[in-house]
Amino acid sequence: MKSAVWYGQKDVRVEEREPKQLQNNEVKVKVSWAGICGTDLHEYIEGPIFISTDKPDPFLGQQAPVTLGHEFAGVVEAVGKDVTKFSKGERVVVNPTVSHRNKEESVDLYDGYSFIGLGSDGGFAEFTNVPEENVYKLPDNVSDKEGALVEPTAVAVQAIKEGEVLFGDTVAIFGAGPIGLLTVIAAKAAGASKIFVFDLSQERLTKAKQLGATFAVNSGEEDVEAFIADHTDNGVDVAFEVAGVAPTLKSSIAVTRPRGTVVIVSIFGHAIEWHPMQLTNSGVKLTSTIAYTPTTFQQTIDLINEGNLAVKDVITDEIDLSNIVESGFEKLINDKSQAKILVKIQN
Numbered sequence: 001m002k003s004a005v006w007y008g009q010k011d012v013r014v015e016e017r018e019p020k021q022l023q024n025n026e027v028k029v030k031v032s033w034a035g036i037c038g039t040d041l042h043e044y045i046e047g048p049i050f051i052s053t054d055k056p057d058p059f060l061g062q063q064a065p066v067t068l069g070h071e072f073a074g075v076v077e078a079v080g081k082d083v084t085k086f087s088k089g090e091r092v093v094v095n096p097t098v099s100h101r102n103k104e105e106s107v108d109l110y111d112g113y114s115f116i117g118l119g120s121d122g123g124f125a126e127f128t129n130v131p132e133e134n135v136y137k138l139p140d141n142v143s144d145k146e147g148a149l150v151e152p153t154a155v156a157v158q159a160i161k162e163g164e165v166l167f168g169d170t171v172a173i174f175g176a177g178p179i180g181l182l183t184v185i186a187a188k189a190a191g192a193s194k195i196f197v198f199d200l201s202q203e204r205l206t207k208a209k210q211l212g213a214t215f216a217v218n219s220g221e222e223d224v225e226a227f228i229a230d231h232t233d234n235g236v237d238v239a240f241e242v243a244g245v246a247p248t249l250k251s252s253i254a255v256t257r258p259r260g261t262v263v264i265v266s267i268f269g270h271a272i273e274w275h276p277m278q279l280t281n282s283g284v285k286l287t288s289t290i291a292y293t294p295t296t297f298q299q300t301i302d303l304i305n306e307g308n309l310a311v312k313d314v315i316t317d318e319i320d321l322s323n324i325v326e327s328g329f330e331k332l333i334n335d336k337s338q339a340k341i342l343v344k345i346q347n
Contacts, residue, residue, distance in 0.1 A: 003067045004124035004324045004343075006051060012044055012068065012325055019127050024080040026129045029092060031345040033148040034123040035071035036328050038177060039267060043068065043118070044329045046269050050118040057119035059098045059112070070096035070115045072123025073138060073147025074345070083132045091138040093147040094130050095154075095297045096122065101133075105293040113291070124321060126345055136298060139305040146304055148342055149182075149311045154300040155265065156182035157309075158292035160190050163238040163263040167191030170236040172228065174219075174252050175243030176204035178340040179265055181211055181314050183240050188212040189308050196236065198224055198251070199243075203337035211313055219251070228255040240265055246272035256284045264288040314340045321345050 003017045022028050042049055052063045073093040076086050086092065096116040099108050116122050116130055138147045156179060165171060171192040173180050176199035187195050188211075197208040198219040205216035217227055228235060235257035241249050244266035252262045262284055279286055292300070303309045316339045319327040324343055332338050 001126040002321055003121070003126070004069065004321060005065045006043055006047070006068050007065045009047055010044065012329065014322055014324060017067070017125070020121065020129055022078055022080050022129055024082040025132055026080045027076055027083055027086050027092070027132055027135045028078040028127055028129050029072075029074045029094060029135070030077040030127055031072050031074040031123050031125060032144040033073055034069045034343045034345055035148045035152060036324070036332065036341045036343060037071050037152060038179060039070070039118070040068050041329060041332055042267055042269055045333065049267070049269070050115060052119065057114050059114035060116065060120035062120040066118065067121035067125045067128070068117055069123030069125070069343075070117030071148050071151040072128075072345075073144050073150070077127060080132075085132060086135060086137075091144065091147070092135050093138050093150045093301065094123065095134045095136060095294065096151060097291050098131070098134065105295060109291055109293070123345070124324065124343060136301060139301065141305050142301065145315065145342060146311055149314065149340070150297070150300055150304065152178055152340070153182050153186070153304065153309060153311050154292040154297045155179055155289070156186040157300050157303070158296045159183055159240060159263050159265045159289050160186045161296065162287055162289045163240065163261050165190045165192055165238050168193045169238055170194040170196075170232055172196040172198065172236040172239040172252065172255050174198050174239065174241050174248040175266065176201065176208045176216070177242065178314060180240070180242040181208060181339055182311065183242060183265065184208055184211045184213050185309055185311060185314075189303065194231070196228065196231070198248075201336035204339060207316075207339060224251050225254050232257075234258070235260060237261070238263065242266050244268045246274055249274060250278065253278050253282065253284050253286070256282070258283045259285065261285045261287060315342055317341045319343055
């Protein structure tokens with residue numbers, strides 16, 4: 001089967017691989033659509049970050065080379081003998097997070113985790129095997145393309161929960177990439193009264209406005225702090241750092257009201273220099289989130305199904321698996337008008 005396999009930095013190869021043997025507790029998914037995540041891009045540009053290269057992944061048991069792709073949906077092709085909830089032909093989406101699952105779900109993830117598509121072969125392949133507990137049924141109203149957007153949307157929904165956004169709150173989002181744009185959608189659904197989005201790409205800012213941002217501001221041309229001061233009483237209630245660089249973290253804290261909250265959602269590829277007195281002097285609360293709980297994942301499916309999260313407008317391109325390097329990874333690096341690129345796996 002055709003697969004996009006990570007071997008190292010700037011070394012992703014589309015090649016033929018033999019399907020793995022299906023385990024008793026696994027579901028074989030015939031993948032229809034998969035999304036390129038910012039995490040995939042980080043691994044391509046500067047990995048390994050999550051991918052294990054020197055020993056097997058502690059949760060999933062694989063080390064590089066590994067088939068990428070953790071945002072994917074498809075159809076059940078086969079089930080292991082112990083699988084009871086699924087049968088061949090059902091449309092499904094995969095929750096790629098794997099953890100100990102022996103603690104309350106809001107803290108379980110942070111006791112150790114891995115991802116299908118990073119710690120084991122993922123969805124950039126014609127078929128992939130996943131544990132039954134990681135498979136969720138797709139409602140009839142949710143298309144396969146929307147299914148491929150459930151995982152990143154769940155990240156945004158969890159971020160909104162982490163920030164405890166309430167009806168009427170003002171929100172700032174730093175970074176208008178895929179997760180930033182999905183955070184716009186989620187913040188709007190949560191009842192935010194004003195949504196400020198800051199980015200350097202005019203194309204992405206235009207997309208943010210289309211998705212519901214109240215203000216979409218080029219942070220290279222405007223004074224971010226002055227802009228927020230002019231449009232709020234005392235700063236925003238909640239800020240989301242979704243860019244992963246030092247200047248946006250500092251700006252996120254600077255524009256947040258005293259005792260407000262900053263949520264780090266991004267992956268930082270490198271260490272940064274930052275003075276924690278910025279928090280001490282403002283009383284701003286700093287928190288973070290990396291993924292989502294199983295409950296949030298199911299809620300995200302339900303919210304898309306009910307029309308509360310219109311996620312399809314985040315898609316900026318659709319490509320074939322054979323072209324994933326040039327038309328996917330390289331395009332996302334060089335073309336800042338791109339947000340979410342979906343990869344068509346099956347014809």
